[in-house]
Amino acid sequence: MCQSPLHDFLQRLPKCEHHLHLEGALSPTLLFDLAKRNRITLPTDDEAFGSPDKLHTRYGRFTSLNDFLHYYYIGMSVLIHSHDFESLAWDYFQHAAVDGVHHAEVFFDPQAHIARGIPYTTVLDGFQAACQRAERELGITTELITCFLRHLPAADCLATFELEHVQDSYQSGVITGIGLDSSELGFPPQLFEEMYGKASEQGLRRTAHAGEEGPASFISSALDTLGIERIDHGIRLVEDAELMAKVAAQGTLLTVCPLSNVVLRCVPEIKDVPIRKFLDAGIKFSINSDDPAYFGGYILDNYCRVHEAFELHVNEWEGICRAGIEGSWCGQERKTQMLTVLDGLMREWQEV
Numbered sequence: 001m002c003q004s005p006l007h008d009f010l011q012r013l014p015k016c017e018h019h020l021h022l023e024g025a026l027s028p029t030l031l032f033d034l035a036k037r038n039r040i041t042l043p044t045d046d047e048a049f050g051s052p053d054k055l056h057t058r059y060g061r062f063t064s065l066n067d068f069l070h071y072y073y074i075g076m077s078v079l080i081h082s083h084d085f086e087s088l089a090w091d092y093f094q095h096a097a098v099d100g101v102h103h104a105e106v107f108f109d110p111q112a113h114i115a116r117g118i119p120y121t122t123v124l125d126g127f128q129a130a131c132q133r134a135e136r137e138l139g140i141t142t143e144l145i146t147c148f149l150r151h152l153p154a155a156d157c158l159a160t161f162e163l164e165h166v167q168d169s170y171q172s173g174v175i176t177g178i179g180l181d182s183s184e185l186g187f188p189p190q191l192f193e194e195m196y197g198k199a200s201e202q203g204l205r206r207t208a209h210a211g212e213e214g215p216a217s218f219i220s221s222a223l224d225t226l227g228i229e230r231i232d233h234g235i236r237l238v239e240d241a242e243l244m245a246k247v248a249a250q251g252t253l254l255t256v257c258p259l260s261n262v263v264l265r266c267v268p269e270i271k272d273v274p275i276r277k278f279l280d281a282g283i284k285f286s287i288n289s290d291d292p293a294y295f296g297g298y299i300l301d302n303y304c305r306v307h308e309a310f311e312l313h314v315n316e317w318e319g320i321c322r323a324g325i326e327g328s329w330c331g332q333e334r335k336t337q338m339l340t341v342l343d344g345l346m347r348e349w350q351e352v
Ligand SMILES: Nc1ncnc2[nH]cnc12
Pocket: 021, 024, 065, 072, 181, 182, 183, 209, 212, 260, 290, 291
C-alpha cells in the first residue's frame, strides 16, 4: 500500500491488464508446494532453491532478462496437471481482483510445457477453468494469448502454432491472439514473419515483446514485419523520435511494465521508465505487472510506484485507464461497461 492520498482512487480505477505471463505469477510458496506434491526435484546446485524465502531473496537480485528467464523456466517445471495450471491462474486472478482489475488479457508459453511432455490441452484446460471461475466469482473478464519463445527456432514456433490442438483453440475462440516473448537480444522480430502472417490470415490478434532490452529498431520491425496491434514493453521507443511520433499517430498501445523494467535492469529506477515522455508525446500505454511473483508486485504496486515517481494528475490517470480499456481485445459492450465505471469514479472523485 502506498502513502499517496490517491491510493484509494488508484485501487478503484477499472484496470485492464494486458501484459501478464501466467507462469510469472508462480510464487515461491506455490512453486515449493507443487514441487512436493508432484515429486519434482528442484536444482540441488543452486542455494536459491533451498527454501521459498531463499528463492524470493534471489528474485530480488536479477541482473538481466536472461538471468530472470533461467529461474522462470525452472519454476514452471513444477506445473504438471491441469489443476496445477488452474491453481496458478486462480492465485493471479485473486490478486488482480483485489487490485481493481476488471479485465485481464493473459499470456502463457505453450512451447515451454509441450517440451516437458505436458500436453497443450492439459495446460489450456487448467487456465480456462481459472478464467471461467474468475468471471463467475470475481467478475473479471479474460482473454488468453499464446506466446511463442523467440529463443527457439522460428520453425519450432511455427510447428507449435500449427499443432492441431493449438489451431482448434484459435478456431474455437478460446485463444484470442499470439505474442512473442523470452530472450530478446539476438532474436529480432522479422524471424517470425511467416507465423505472424498466418495468424493475421486467421484473424488472430497479434502482439510482441519489443524494445524491452532490444533496440527501437525491433519495435519498428515488429510493427512492419509482424503487423502487431500492440507493443509489449516498448520502452526503448524513446530512442527514436520519428518512430515515437509514428506510434503516437497510429494510436498503437504499449503495455508498459515499470517494476519489471527496474528489476530486470532495463532502467535504473522507476523514474527512468519513460512515463512522462510517453504522456507528452501522446503515446497510448497501459501499466502492467509482467511476472508479479518474480518482480515484487502486482498491478496496483506498479500504479503506486508510477504515481510516487511521476505524481500524475487524476486526469492523466483517467487517460491511462481509458487507453487501456480502449486498447483491450474484448468486445465493445464490455469496453462500454468499464468506461461507465471509469466515468462514475471520475465524477465521484471530482465532487470530493
Ligand atoms: N519480461 C519478459 N520479457 C520477455 N519474456 C518474458 N517471459 C516472461 N516474462 C518476460
